Amino acid sequence: MKRVGFESSFAIAEAVKMANIDVTSAYPITPQTHIVERIAQLIADGELDANYIPVESEHSAMSGCLGASAVGARTFTATAGQGLELMHEVLYVASSMRLPIVMSVCNRALSSPLSIWGDHSDVMAVRDTGWIQIFAENAQQAFDLTLCAFRIAEDPAVLLPTMVHIDGFHLSHVIESVLLPEVDEVNKFLPKFHPLYALNPSKPLTMGDFATPDLYTEAKKGQDEALRNSMKVILQAWREFGGLFERDYFPVETYRTEDADVLLLTMGSFSEVAMGAIDRLREAGEKVGLVKLRLWRPFPFDEFCQAVAQAKLLIVLDRAISFGGPGPVCSEAKAALYHLEKKPQIIGFIGGLGGRDISVEGFQDMIHRGMDKAEQGKFEEFEIFGVRG
Amino acid sequence: MDKLTEIRWHGRGGQGAVTSAELTALAAIKEGKFAQAFPSFGPERRGAPVLAFNRISESEHIRVRSAVTQPDIVVVLDPGLLYIVDVTSGLKDGGALIINSSKKLVDIKLEFGGPWQLAVVNATTIALELLKVPIVNTTMLGALLKVSDAIKLDFLLEPIEERFGKLAQRNIEACKRAYEETSVAEPSPTSKKVERAYAKESWPSWQELAPGFVVTEPGNARSYRTGDWRAQCPEWNHDRCIKCGICSLFCPEDCIRPNERGYPEADLYYCKGCGICARECWTQAITMGEEVKE
Ligand code: SF4
Ligand code: SF4
Numbered sequence: 015m016k017r018v019g020f021e022s023s024f025a026i027a028e029a030v031k032m033a034n035i036d037v038t039s040a041y042p043i044t045p046q047t048h049i050v051e052r053i054a055q056l057i058a059d060g061e062l063d064a065n066y067i068p069v070e071s072e073h074s075a076m077s078g079c080l081g082a083s084a085v086g087a088r089t090f091t092a093t094a095g096q097g098l099e100l101m102h103e104v105l106y107v108a109s110s111m112r113l114p115i116v117m118s119v120c121n122r123a124l125s126s127p128l129s130i131w132g133d134h135s136d137v138m139a140v141r142d143t144g145w146i147q148i149f150a151e152n153a154q155q156a157f158d159l160t161l162c163a164f165r166i167a168e169d170p171a172v173l174l175p176t177m178v179h180i181d182g183f184h185l186s187h188v189i190e191s192v193l194l195p196e197v198d199e200v201n202k203f204l205p206k207f208h209p210l211y212a213l214n215p216s217k218p219l220t221m222g223d224f225a226t227p228d229l230y231t232e233a234k235k236g237q238d239e240a241l242r243n244s245m246k247v248i249l250q251a252w253r254e255f256g257g258l259f260e261r262d263y264f265p266v267e268t269y270r271t272e273d274a275d276v277l278l279l280t281m282g283s284f285s286e287v288a289m290g291a292i293d294r295l296r297e298a299g300e301k302v303g304l305v306k307l308r309l310w311r312p313f314p315f316d317e318f319c320q321a322v323a324q325a326k327l328l329i330v331l332d333r334a335i336s337f338g339g340p341g342p343v344c345s346e347a348k349a350a351l352y353h354l355e356k357k358p359q360i361i362g363f364i365g366g367l368g369g370r371d372i373s374v375e376g377f378q379d380m381i382h383r384g385m386d387k388a389e390q391g392k393f394e395e396f397e398i399f400g401v402r403g
Numbered sequence: 404m405d406k407l408t409e410i411r412w413h414g415r416g417g418q419g420a421v422t423s424a425e426l427t428a429l430a431a432i433k434e435g436k437f438a439q440a441f442p443s444f445g446p447e448r449r450g451a452p453v454l455a456f457n458r459i460s461e462s463e464h465i466r467v468r469s470a471v472t473q474p475d476i477v478v479v480l481d482p483g484l485l486y487i488v489d490v491t492s493g494l495k496d497g498g499a500l501i502i503n504s505s506k507k508l509v510d511i512k513l514e515f516g517g518p519w520q521l522a523v524v525n526a527t528t529i530a531l532e533l534l535k536v537p538i539v540n541t542t543m544l545g546a547l548l549k550v551s552d553a554i555k556l557d558f559l560l561e562p563i564e565e566r567f568g569k570l571a572q573r574n575i576e577a578c579k580r581a582y583e584e585t586s587v588a589e590p591s592p593t594s595k596k597v598e599r600a601y602a603k604e605s606w607p608s609w610q611e612l613a614p615g616f617v618v619t620e621p622g623n624a625r626s627y628r629t630g631d632w633r634a635q636c637p638e639w640n641h642d643r644c645i646k647c648g649i650c651s652l653f654c655p656e657d658c659i660r661p662n663e664r665g666y667p668e669a670d671l672y673y674c675k676g677c678g679i680c681a682r683e684c685w686t687q688a689i690t691m692g693e694e695v696k697e
Contacts, residue, residue, distance in 0.1 A: 112615030173614055211617045220618035226445065232609035233616045240614065 015199075015259075020192045022153040022185050023048035026092070026118050026178075028192075029160035031062045032200045033116075036087035039067035039078025043097040044130045045182035046120040050092055072097040076104035076115075083113035083175075084221055086212035088164065091115065094182055095122030098136045102143070108175045109144030110237050111222050114167035114207070115175040117145075118160065121282065121333075122182040123368040131369020132182035134281070134333035137310070138342045144237055146176040146244055147310040149282045153190040156180045158261055161204060165251045168207045172244045179310075181283040183369060195259060203258055241312050248309065265314035266321045270296055271303030277325045277358065278381055279347060281307045284331070284366055291377030302381055307343070315350050322351070328358040329384035331399075333366040340396055361387050365399035376400070408553045409471045410457035413490050414480035415632055417449040417677075419540025422566070423478065424455035426544060429562035430554040431459045439465050449655075450632035450675035452488055459553045476551055479503060480526070480539050483694065485515065487631050489601045494519055497590060499550045503527060503539055505693075508586040518592045522550045524585040527634075527693065533577045534570070537635060537693075541567075541574035545581025556582070629656055633676030635691040637669050643688035650680035650689060 020028065026049050030038070040050040056062040065087075067078045072093050083089040093101060098119055108115055121137050123129035137147065146166060150156040159178050167176040180186055211219060225233050248265065256262040269289050271277060280288045285306040295302045305321050305328075307314075322328050332341025339345070344362035351357040361384040366372050372380070380399055387395065410427065414420025421442045428440035436459055443454040456471040473493040479485060482504040491500060496518040503526035504511055511523050524546045526539040534542075541563060548556055559578070564571040613619055650667050651659035658673035659680060669680070681689040 110615065111617075210614060211619070218621040220621050221615060223616060223618050225616065228604075228606045229612075229616075232607065232612055235609040236612050236614065236616075239609070 015193050015195055017191055017193050019189055020153055020157075021048060021187060021189045022156045022180055023120075023187070024052050025153045025157040025192045026160050026180070027052035027056060028194060029157045030090050031056050032195075032197055033088065033090070033161060033164045033204060034062070035064050035090045037065045037067065037079070037082035037089045038091055039069055039075050039082060039089070040091045041069050041072050041075045041093070041097065043072070043094050045122060045132070045186045046092045046094040046097070046118065048186065049118055049120070053090075072100040073104060076101040076108065079115045079117075080104065080108055080111065080113060083108070083115050084111065084213045086207065086209040088168070088207045089113075089115045090117070092118040092120070094120040095124055095130070095136045098122075098140055099124065102140065105140055105143035105145060105175075107222060109241075110233070112173040112210075112237070112240065113175055114164075114173050116160065116163045116167055117175065117177050118156075119177050119179050120182040120186040121179050129368040130182070132184050132186075132333075133367045133369070134179075135335070135367075137179055138334040138336070140177075141311065141342065144174070144241060145311065146172075146174055146241070146248070147179060148176065149179045149306075149308050149310060150185065151283050151285050151306070152185065153188065153192050154261070155263075156185065157192055157194070158255065158259070159263065161200060162251050162255055162263070164207075165204050165255075166244065166248050168209075169244075169247045169251070170208070170210055172240065172247045173210060174240060174244055179282060185283040193259075199258060203255060245312050245314065263308060264317065265307075265309035266317040267306045267308055268321050269304040269306065271305065271321065271325075273301060274303030275301045275326045276381060276385060277303050277305050277322055277328050278377070278384075279305045279307065279322070279328060279330045279343065281310065281331075281343065282333070284333070284372060287372065287374055288331075288377045290374040291381065294374065294378060295381065313346060313350070318347070318350050319354060319357075322347075322358055323354055323356055325358040327385065327388050328360050329381060330360060330362045331366070331372075331380070332362060332364050335364055335367070335398075344396070359388055359393060361393065362396050363399045364396060367398075370400065372399070406461060407465070408457075408459040408476065408551070409474045410459070410476045410478065410547075410553070411471045411474040412455040412457075412478045412480065413484050413488060414453055414455070414540075415449075415484070415634060416451045416453050417538075418480050418634070419538045420453055420455045420478075420480050423480070423540040423543055423547075424457050426541070426559060426562045426566065427457050427547065427554055428459070430559040431457075433558040433561060434555060436461055437464055439468075441468075443470060448675075449677045450629065450634075452484060452632065457553075474498065476501065476547070476553070478543055478547060480543055481634050482506070483631070483634055486599070487601070489599070491515065491517060491519075491596060496592070501543065501546045501550060501585075503543060503546075508588055512588055512591075514597055516588065516591055516594050517596050518590050518594070520550055520590055521588045522546055522585050524581050526581055529577050529580050529584065533573050533580065542577040542581045545578040545583075546585040548578070549582050549585040550587060628672055629675040630670075630672045633671070633674060633694050635676040635678060636671070636694045637674065637676070637678070637680050637689050638692045639666060639668070640688045640690070641666055643686045644684075645686055645688075647685075650684050653679050653683040655679060 428438040431438035526542040
């Protein structure tokens with residue numbers, strides 16, 4: 015194990031190298047470009063023995079990944095924002111054909127107006143594509159969770175494509191210290207990929223076939239069960255990872271939530287900033303805590319309810335707008351809690367759009383505003399935090 | 404609630420069952436009734452068994468949109484279907500079964516009689532004579548007019564004219580002639596349905612499907628007997644055939660192979676009787692003859 019200074023993008027490329035992928039099919043887009051550039055460099059320098067398929071668009075990038083994964087290659091790609099949107103229809107094909115592709119998404123706002131900066135609009139737009147979606151908060155997690163993603167995705171009981179989400183710029187372009195494990199340790203954790211089915215001319219089979227109304231429902235049921243059941247493997251993989259590398263990951267993580275009346279719910283890199291706000295408020299004697307959603311799909315209903323049920327108020331930050339409706343994380347939180355007798359009230363905020371910063375003070379302010387609004391009974395309002403006017 | 408008449412049409416892709424249902428609905432609507440027509444949506448291939456449906460109500464908008472499973476009237480456009488599809492499935496007592504067949508009513512009755520009116524017409528012959536093609540959609544409408552007052556000829560004329568333009572007159576003639584030539588037997592409440600071993604459709608549960616909906620036995624189309632779809636059969640005239648192979652190139656089932664003397668021959672397990680080979684043969688060595696099937 016050695017400690018190095020790495021940009022998060024390079025940390026991900028390093029994880030991809032250690033995972034010893036066979037194929038990447040990728041198209042550069044800000045703020046993801048550094049990842050695929052670095053991988054291209056590693057391949058060119060002979061440090062990674064893989065095929066790099068340069069394509070003309072993200073639609074083709076994901077289509078290339080389909081083909082590679084379908085023949086049994088360990089496959090990786092990366093994208094962001096508009097690129098993820100351009101892949102959209104192919105994402106469904108990857109998950110329904112049960113192809114364990116791993117993809118880094120450098121979460122980015124969607125046009126228009128054009129914004130290359132981070133938020134979760136792209137993440138939420140692909141929520142229903144059937145991929146496993148995991149959030150990282152810092153460079154170390156980006157590295158760790160990328161390794162874990164291969165292990166989870168390729169597990170014969172899972173076989174589902176997996177996205178590791180890192181916030182564009184706020185994480186992708188940040189240089190931090192990262193602990194790198196030795197290759198043989200990684201190999202212990204991540205076995206070789208043995209596909210259940212692989213395209214092979216001498217043993218032909220059909221993937222992505224056609225289904226009449228008599229079959230489509232059953233096909234979708236099987237896919238949904240697979241995604242729900244992946245939870246067991248995710249927990250197991252993270253438990254083993256923790257045992258080997260002493261860093262623990264859980265679908266829902268909490269920070270200073272013991273006997274907290276008020277909880278803040280965040281995802282991704284802003285969570286660490288919010289931790290600072292919690293520290294300050296705790297010092298001032300306020301009973302507040304932070305809940306971080308690491309796993310977005312499959313949604314960890316039990317873990318989430320357990321983490322928040324005892325609080326009086328849950329303040330949810332969404333970094334995406336669902337135009338005309340509540341924020342997507344906020345609706346999910348409400349749906350998860352609805353059936354419980356004892357549950358917190360919920361105040362939703364939209365914020366951090368298109369790269370807009372939220373500082374430690376900002377989060378302190380957000381928590382106080384949330385408490386005020388709850389007191390005034392303004393539960394229906396979805397405030398865009400910090401919007402002018 | 405208003406009386407609802409439900410009709411199920413059995414045909415093959417290309418025979419016009421969907422057109423029959425559409426014209427039926429248009430005629431009913433013209434008459435001031437409420438009606439629906441819709442096909443069983445699917446990957447329609449020429450010759451494949453298809454279904455089309457009608458619902459007709461005297462005075463109410465029809466809300467139900469699901470397939471007709473308990474029809475008042477069943478119309479069978481292709482006699483070959485009688486032996487591969489359970490056409491009387493769900494047919495109501497006191498309903499009507501209308502069949503296109505060259506057989507006599509008494510013979511058909513032995514096999515398909517039941518507590519329903521039975522009507523038989525040799526629609527293919529009428530269509531071939533008047534329209535020069537074995538498409539029996541308008542012809543079978545004549546038989547429908549004979550057994551049911553759900554629609555009336557007067558209101559059918561305009562929809563047929565709109566649909567067929569220059570060919571409308573001949574279609575109307577075919578319809579009228581079928582009306583004249585349809586023979587009808589009254590329901591025999593005591594007679595039982597002849598049980599036949601129709602191929603049952605059974606579908607796997609979600610657990611039985613391979614992950615990712617992978618099909619592990621490729622080329623399984625080979626076991627698909629498209630020969631069952633055939634209403635007409637290609638016949639070769641060896642005096643005209645120059646063994647050029649064009650017919651086999653165009654056959655959509657790829658079922659034409661040279662025999663030991665080098666003449667093309669269709670594998671009747673797969674030949675669906677589409678007639679494309681006959682259309683493409685430049686020496687007119689192929690004619691489509693009527694299929695005799697049991
Ligand atoms: S296209 Fe006509 S002439 Fe040519 S091989 Fe076929 S039947 Fe014979
Ligand atoms: S042999 Fe002729 S009629 Fe039969 S399927 Fe082929 S083209 Fe159609």
